[in-house]
Amino acid sequence: MVLATDQLARRTGAQLRDRFRRVWMNVLLALQTGVAAGLAWLIAHEVIGHRAPFFAPIAAVITLAVSVGQRLRRAFELVFGVAIGIAVGDVLIYLIGTGPWQIGLVVALAIVTAIFVGSGSALVTQAASSAVLVATLTPPAAAGVSYDRFVDALVGGLVGLGVMALLLPLNPLTVVGRAARPALDVLAEGLTETAEALAARDLERVDAALARLRAAESDLRTLEEAIGAASETAALAPVRWRTRGALNQYVDAAEYIARALRNSRVLVRRSQALLRDGEALPQPLVEAVRALGEAVSWLRRELAGAVEPVAARERALRAASEAGIAYEEGVDFSGSVIVAQVRSAAVDLVRASGLDGKEAHRLVRRAVGRHVPPDRR
Incomplete structure (x- = not known):
């Protein structure tokens, strides 16, 4: 019983040390992502003047979090995939309304557009997921198509890339x-x-x-x-x-x-x-x-x-x-x-x-x- 307790204590201690080590190794990444999200919101809200630019910090976080250890091309695929999905979703949902078949059509066309622009898997995935987000949670208003979210996505993605390359870059x-x-x-x-x-x-x-x-x-x-x-x-x-x-x-x-x-x-x-x-x-x-x-x-x-x-x-x-x-x-x-x-x-x-x-x-x-x-x- 004592031996089993000692073994459990050693395993628990090793797991805790490993988790603290992983946290310490990724502190800079967390700081980069937090700074990028805040800057993206600040630029989109205060500089460009968008009322609720939530796509800007989302795009910044996605760019930094997913592109760790990836090529720069991968980060650009994420940025423009989000932007394409938002743009296609905004236009189509405004024209054809919302519903199950509309969501399916929006996603299909977003994927086709992403493949036409560039067939990277990150671009296609982000275009499809962003189109779903627009079609289900934030459809365009009756007043017309707004390109604010498209701009927000670009702002957030570019801020993320800028933070990755210029502000607090990893050694x-x-x-x-x-x-x-x-x-x-x-x-x-x-x-x-x-x-x-x-x-x-x-x-x-x-x-x-x-x-x-x-x-x-x-x-x-x-x-x-x-x-x-x-x-x-x-x-x-x-x-x-x-x-x-x-x-x-x-x-x-x-x-x-x-x-x-x-x-x-x-x-x-x-x-x-x-x-x-x-x-x-x-x-x-x-x-x-x-x-x-x-x-x-x-x-x-x-x-x-x-x-x-x-x-x-x-x-x-x-x-x-x-x-x-x-x-x-x-x-x-x-x-x-x-x-x-x-x-x-x-x-x-x-x-x-x-x-x-x-x-x-x-x-x-x-x-x-x-x-x-x-x-x-």
Whole structure:
């Protein structure tokens, strides 16, 4: 009973910490959205003179809340989708009245118009939902069609974009660093765990490492989305222009991080086969895999510190060198595949450190080749 109570307390505490962490990470987003909603209402009400411009703050909130981590095009789709839905709804409901078939016709025509303007899913969805809102909650008055709501939607959307880009813009390096950490940590830990498992000839630990690496695909997608959003912020927000150099390191490295992850999964699968088949396992092969894990750890730290990843590059080349020693000492079929995958992953990590393909291949080939006879390179 006491044990169960302790476990429940630990789980509850962990959940609370996770929730507080998520709140803290999104405080700036909440502040951005609140400021945008207030500014949108202020401009539409006080500057333009609309009596109750509730579509303005709605459009501002939708733009900021839904476009987090998305492309700038996505935000524009939201803005103009809302505006199209309102415009189509206003005109048609004024002409044909309200009712079930009128609502259906309004939604259908709003979608068709949105597809004609641009077939993005966000634009189509927002056009349809805005048309429904107009047709059911706020149909146009008998005095005629008013374009106030169309203008309000544009004002709100543009205010949202302005706040996102110019006022309180998110720090691109924080966004990308936060997204890169899980992907790189999983890769580093998976390789390190594989090296330890090979040293202990523990097949179950290799299986667990492979499962973790397979689950890291979602982390890669998150990183790609974060890089896209951060690149846009760095391009649009003057106060974030100074981050573009450091951000470019992440942009250049992302493709090769993904390649290293996929090459590492092949490496771990062959490690399973090596242990199952009882093949030869020279100690340098274990050290090669461990050095790859260290290279990934250093890559994460150096990218986060906005410095050239020299330490990551050195450890990737050391991994290639240890793989060459293992090959010279003698490996069987699966061992030779692991050597090849260490070499491929080392090239990926050297390229992620900022070198071009020709130089990366030359350095890795030299690191491996100094230990392998010319007729076996």
